[in-house]
Amino acid sequence: MDGKDLLILHLLEENSRIPIEELATMVELPVKEAERRIRALEEARIIRKYAAVIDWEKAGNEEVTSIIALKVSPERDFGYDRIAERIARFREVKAVRLVSGRYDLILLVRGRTMQDVARFVSEHIATMDQIRETTTQFAMKTYKENGIPYDEREASERLPYSF
Amino acid sequence: MRDFISEKARIIPHSGIRKFFDLCMGMQDVISLGVGEPDFSTPWNICEASIYSIEQGVTSYTSNRGYPPLRQALAADLARRYNVSYSPESEIIVTTGVSEAADIAIRAVVDPGDEVIVQDPAYVSYAPCITLTGGKPVPLPCREKDHFKVTPDALEEQITGKTKAVLLNFPSNPTGGVMTRDDYRAIADILVDHDLLLISDEVYSELTYEGTHCSPASLPELRDRTITLNGFSKAYAMTGWRIGYLCAPPEISDAALKIHQYVMLCAPVMGQIAAYAALRQGEQDKNEMVREYRLRRNLFVEGLNRIGLRCHMPQGAFYAFPSVEVTGLTDEEFAERLLKEQKVAVVPGSAFGESGRGHIRCSYATSRENLSTAVERMGTFVSDLI
């Protein structure tokens, strides 16, 4: 990994469909070399996959998103890993993070309705032996996701000419 | 009624882009590469610091020299970045943009009849400011074959018994040329031998893409004969805040301070607070903007060369300065027809001086998408001519 690799990653994260010639020109590499580096980054699983950022609210999808904080009793020999990995297997769970502070794990859970999510949590998560406490917060509105603000504010007009 | 206009106001020219402004008015869908300012908004942490201070009621004059913590931070920043040391108490003045800094620097040192050698092509305000003091601007051609640098021979050629100062701007608006430490070394002896002052406008210093910026005041032999001008407009996307600064040895700084005191009193406090925040928290935002300019530069300059407009790779600022000679058009004709026929706005190089003739200035401080479309349109325009 060097500066050029990092730059390639930034460019792909911002737009994974950028034409390779354009990317190569921008990072000051021959196309072949840029391709080789991207392949290497894919093989090293540094590039996990190419995906779209979707405004689901706008798409009219009624799915609800909730942030669930868990207090967990760590297990001898495994710490938080085994329970976290178990939780991560559920399709409904989109993200799992071990965090510092009052709670131990933070989950992002998506479901069709609030009831579905609540039921999922009470039936599958809260019932696990190691879970000592859960709080469920439903997202009401998304303002920014993956670094992209959702409000379409017009950029302020610049003069067409200036020295 | 009498004609009230002063002789000096009469002789300074209107800016060379006025005509293009008029042409552009009312046109839809124009892609502008004519803009000399960042397309980014000021990073939010900088804005936030200023907003907070306004809420706290910080709305008054500052000391004439500028908000002391800002001057302290500037001194530290200049030392760290460019290895130049200036005293925040006696050598640094915070100004209303580099525009004011250039003006008071010139007024502090130029007497009627003095000649000031000015890099050509160059930012348009220098020559009129010199004219307003009664001095005479003398153009110093910087050519594409020399990568738009100042060469010792070219400099020597312009020196006369009346020469008092040399005004340079690197990285350069409009060429994107830079001067390395060795380039400055090569002209330092000439400045010393002829006992000349150097006025160095370094407002694009942070937008240097290869290597690091050299501030000529970091050369010991130039330290006490240099006025360093710099500011926040370009590096931190802060054009509207109007903050620049002037650094010079105490006697020159004192003279400039008198002028500043009488014409400006002080730079706006909101801008000074924002600039202070920029120095403390703006580094990462700045670096990301610089990274983006460099990507755009690569993309755009490759595009220009591909469509047949020969373009030197700019090493700094955010301008490309391609030659339009192959098209058989003058730079003015090119700029005018390109605007009318393909709706791309660029500035003719001759607006920046005689030596800019035959080139156009294209600012790449606009989105990559705009740049790609602009290259496409310029390609269509050019393909009919070459």
Ligand SMILES: Cc1ncc(COP(=O)(O)O)c(C=O)c1O
């Ligand atoms: C070379 C140069 N100097 C000075 C300025 C003015 O800067 P400021 O906004 O600090 O007055 C500009 C702006 O375009 C410039 O290009």
